[in-house]
Amino acid sequence: MRLKFTKMHGLGNDFVMLDAISQRVKLSPDKIRRLADRNLGVGCDQVLLVEAPRNPDADFRYRIYNADGSEVENCGNGARCFARFVRERRLTGKNQLTVETAAGLLRLSLLERDQVSVDMGVPVLEPADVPFDADRRAPTYPLEVDGEVYTVSAVSMGNPHAVLLVEDVATAPVHKLGPLIERHARFPNRVNVGFLQLDSPEEARLRVFERGVGETRACGTGACAAAVAARLRDLVDDSVKIHLPGGALTIHWSGPGQPVTMTGPATTVYHGQIVL
């Protein structure tokens, strides 16, 4: 199968974008792993597949696969790249889009220059729906990992996130704790793990160990989950700028029951073809 693709990124979180409307695409976990392989394929954190919608209220459907071949519910940086991709490939002429994902409908607005704003929906905080094993909902939970107890928040942005506050992201044990929490028994679907350093009520720094990938340069849903976790504890304002290793995202959330808005860039790198 010969596939046309576009390499894109959102703050260094990189994607292979596939248009499954204009070409026939048949993916398997093995093919996804080959596409994502940085030595043997194109190389990316996620493969994003753009399809015709099934829901009549949506303009497109897009599906998200981690580099390990697993299909996931949501991807914030990918959503911004999706919006730019469908405009640049002339699959739409619209600047306001509704897209169907496994996490529900997302609403996206293409702004000036490379900026895209996404209504990421209402965060899910009930432990059973994250999913996270806890008796009742709370802003934080004690989590025992390797004999030590850490304080984590559990938030779903359609996909599951654990958020830990740290003194200094530069020295946070992202590569030691990340994989242990990702596969912790209390997160039955595995989890993305965010390490958050608060600088002020308007600014924070974040590193994310992503489920199915490892540490990435940025995670859009991770930034949303971190802002929600910090806002629930009254540690940040409604609008907060989250600095990730690849750059900054602006996240707005005014509290429980309200949707989260994420604004940031989407960048096209090159177009290519691969035989899979």
Ligand SMILES: N[C@@H](CCC[C@H](N)C(=O)O)C(=O)O
């Ligand atoms: N990079 C993404 C999140 C991609 C999915 C995640 N690894 C998961 O397994 O849920 C983002 O920008 O949100």
